[in-house]
Amino acid sequence: MKIPKFLLGAPRHRSLFLLGGAVLATAISLACDPDGGLSTLLGGVALIQAVWAVAASHWARKALMDYPEADMRRLFRRAGEDSTGAGLALIAIAIVLVGLLMVFAPRAHAGELPAGAVKYLPVLKAEQQRLWPDHPDPVLLASLVEQESCASLKSRSCWNPAARLKSAREEGAGMGQITRAWRADGSLRFDSLAGLRAQYGAELAGWTWDTAYSRPDLQLRAIVLMSRDAYRPFRTAPAALAFGDAAYNGGAGCVQQERRACSLTAGCDAGQWFGHVDQHCLKSRQALYGGRSACDINRDHARNVIQVRPAKYMRAWAAL
Numbered sequence: 001m002k003i004p005k006f007l008l009g010a011p012r013h014r015s016l017f018l019l020g021g022a023v024l025a026t027a028i029s030l031a032c033d034p035d036g037g038l039s040t041l042l043g044g045v046a047l048i049q050a051v052w053a054v055a056a057s058h059w060a061r062k063a064l065m066d067y068p069e070a071d072m073r074r075l076f077r078r079a080g081e082d083s084t085g086a087g088l089a090l091i092a093i094a095i096v097l098v099g100l101l102m103v104f105a106p107r108a109h110a111g112e113l114p115a116g117a118v119k120y121l122p123v124l125k126a127e128q129q130r131l132w133p134d135h136p137d138p139v140l141l142a143s144l145v146e147q148e149s150c151a152s153l154k155s156r157s158c159w160n161p162a163a164r165l166k167s168a169r170e171e172g173a174g175m176g177q178i179t180r181a182w183r184a185d186g187s188l189r190f191d192s193l194a195g196l197r198a199q200y201g202a203e204l205a206g207w208t209w210d211t212a213y214s215r216p217d218l219q220l221r222a223i224v225l226m227s228r229d230a231y232r233p234f235r236t237a238p239a240a241l242a243f244g245d246a247a248y249n250g251g252a253g254c255v256q257q258e259r260r261a262c263s264l265t266a267g268c269d270a271g272q273w274f275g276h277v278d279q280h281c282l283k284s285r286q287a288l289y290g291g292r293s294a295c296d297i298n299r300d301h302a303r304n305v306i307q308v309r310p311a312k313y314m315r316a317w318a319a320l
Contacts, residue, residue, distance in 0.1 A: 113312055114150060116159025117142065120175070121313070124220045125320050131203075131221070132228040137241060139317045141227060143309035144245070145220070147301060149175045161216035173212040174219040176226070180209070196222050242273035242306050249301040250283060250294070258282055273302060 121142060128138045135141070150158035157163035165172035170181040173193070180191040193212060197204045203225065207218045231244030233252050247255045261280040262268040269276045281295040288294060 113316060114146065114153050114158045116175075117145075117313065117316070120145075120159055120161075120216060120220065121316055122320055123217055124224070125317065127217070127221045127224045131224045135228075137310075139310050139313050140241060140245070140305060141224060142313040142317060143305045144223060144227060144248070145175050146309050147305050148177045148223075161219055162213050164213065173209075175216065176219050176223045178212065178219070178222065196226070200225055238271045239273040239277075242302050243277070245305045246273065246278075246298055246302045250298040254282060274307075278302065 124141055124145065125138070128135055128141055132138070145159060146153075149160065149163045152158070157165075159175060161174050163172075163174055163177070165177060169184070169189075170179060172179045178193045178196065180193065181189045183189050193207065193209060197207055200222075203221060204218055207215055207222075211218075227244065227248055230248040230252060231240060234240040234243035234247070234255070237243055243255050243259075255277070258277050258280045259270040261282065262277045263270040265280065268280070278299055281299065283294040283298055285293045285295050288297070292300070
């Protein structure tokens, strides 16, 4: 029995590089996957589809060019017999590599961008450029929408203006999960939409609970306005964007108190969020949803919005 060449001797360096790189990339993707491995799985499926597309193209070429004169090895061997032919062979290889990159690069991100984002990213960017043109990193607004509305990237609520989280005493609406809540006796405890309309006047005029789910433009406008105002008290701090996101989720007053607690601790930098202020949570640690406390939710919010979720939107945002 003939032993395959790849089983003889030590593995080639490129084989080790490709295998090790694939394992490392998968491990990193799983470690920072905000959807518990779903995004990594979908990305892997997309890459498998790309491999199949390349293989199918190769087989089709061989089937259509099955005469000896079209044999690739023979052609490259003859091309290498003089400098002009060798140069043309290199150009052909470069064209093939570019073609493969064009197949694989989009596939590496295929399935990561939520379907609703394709429709609403232009609206979100238009609102950002009009209302907050000097945003230091505007793509974070897209990751904020995902954080607020996406239980997973394939969930029906993800980037969906009709997203609704309803319980007996609370309702969250749309891509920003604007909330109203009731007391046990049925009286209204708070109404974020009414408060936003009162605060931002003409910008949100006509936005009521009757139109809460049918105005994606106003939902995204509210997200930009709220994010901008949450950021402004911290704009001179090095970690202003992280402070602003934590304030968007849990209130600016609480973030300021946590910064003070940090400043009283040796080695803690009150100008930095990750590894510093985020270690001094003053929120409740009692389990609320899914075993997570208000403290856990607030810290996960800032981490996901600032560090985990933005990468998938960068190319689409820049292309708008």
